[in-house]
Amino acid sequence: MLSALDVEYVGRGPRRSVSGRLRGVFAVEDHGSPIGFCASGLQGDEALCGGGFAGEIGALYILRSHQRRGAWRSLMGTMAQTPLARGCGAAGLWVLNGNAVTRAFYGALCGEVVGEHAK
Structure with missing residues (x-):
């Protein structure tokens, strides 16, 4: 999946998700090859939004071979x-x-931890 990531497309900035919420998608590369991505935007969960968490981190993924090297922390920043x-x-x-x-x-x-959700 990550090998098909179009880093130039990701770098164009925020766009609307399927749900209509504004999202930002960011990629991290190593020597020109994508090694991870993250997505953030406006909160989609009413309970969290009501609790003061207006933002949402929807995805954060780093290839296992590149974990524990600072990429997660960089993407969060x-x-x-x-x-x-x-x-x-x-x-x-x-x-x-x-x-x-x-x-x-x-x-x-x-x-x-501010709450738990059981499904």
């Missing part, structure tokens, strides 16, 4: 500095309860 994030006091995201590595990553960035 990029999202935090974009116009999409500037108008939002805080952003929320969902992480599977059993995904201890990712939960620890967000914890290291001062993220905290």
Whole structure:
């Protein structure tokens, strides 16, 4: 999937998602090849939005071969500095309860669990 990522298309800036919410998609490269991407935008969950989390991080993926090298942290920093994030006091995201590595990553960035969702 990542090998088909069009980095130039991603770099053109925010666009509307299928749901109509404004989204920003960002890619990170290593020697000209995409190694990861992230997407952020306006919150789609009413409960989180009502709780002060007007922004949403919808996806963050880095190739396993490039993890633990700073790319995740770099992408999070990029999202935090974009116009999409500037108008939002805080952003929320969902992480599977059993995904201890990712939960620890967000914890290291001062993220905290504010709720749980069971499906």
